[in-house]
Amino acid sequence: MSQFVQSRLGYVLPDTRGGADALLSALAARLQSEGRVVAGLVQCRAPEGSDHPCDMDLAVLPSGPRIAIAQKLGSGSRGCRLDPASLEAASTEVCQALRSGADALIINKFGAQECQGRGLCDAMVLAISLGIPVLTAVNRLNHDGFLQFAGGLATRLDLREDVLHDWLRAPVPA
Numbered sequence: 001m002s003q004f005v006q007s008r009l010g011y012v013l014p015d016t017r018g019g020a021d022a023l024l025s026a027l028a029a030r031l032q033s034e035g036r037v038v039a040g041l042v043q044c045r046a047p048e049g050s051d052h053p054c055d056m057d058l059a060v061l062p063s064g065p066r067i068a069i070a071q072k073l074g075s076g077s078r079g080c081r082l083d084p085a086s087l088e089a090a091s092t093e094v095c096q097a098l099r100s101g102a103d104a105l106i107i108n109k110f111g112a113q114e115c116q117g118r119g120l121c122d123a124m125v126l127a128i129s130l131g132i133p134v135l136t137a138v139n140r141l142n143h144d145g146f147l148q149f150a151g152g153l154a155t156r157l158d159l160r161e162d163v164l165h166d167w168l169r170a171p172v173p174a
Helices: 021-033 084-100 121-129 140-150 161-169
Strands: 009-012 038-045 057-061 066-068 104-110 134-138 154-156
Touching (some): 009 161, 021 038, 021 134, 038 084, 057 084, 084 104, 104 121, 104 140, 121 134
Parallel strands (some): 009 134
Antiparallel strands (some): 057 066
16 A cells, blocks of 8 residues: 555645745645645735735635734734634634535644644544545644644655645545
8 A cells, every 4th residue: 555545644844934835825726727626725925025924814725715814913023923713713614615525635834723732623633534635734843743633644745746746636545
């Protein structure tokens, strides 16, 4: 049995901040162009050129809203600007998309909220319980938390579109 069907929770470990964003967005678009239904979140507005380096908008797949996930805390603020309520709203949208039927779940990032069991954890668990393959990016700071969440079931994949595409299109084991 190939590695593609041993685990349905795949992840990439990019070397740079946001290093998988464009690739995951392109992969989702490619799968959708092939007639596949992709649920999840991809970055649709990068921090470059915004007021703060953490400003970001996410697009809910397959055709949901765009959600800004950073709070406006003012120019003197320090620390995390993530708006947990916006991330939870995005998670609710993703879960609805999964329940409507999906061939894959792509999550732009497994981050600090997910390491604490929040954020998109419910969506990932739901997808796995429905037999839907899950793909996410994990940064090195959250790698240990992700591995703990995955409980030995995750497959690390090369950060290449062809590898990720083939992994997501592989048959789900019965």
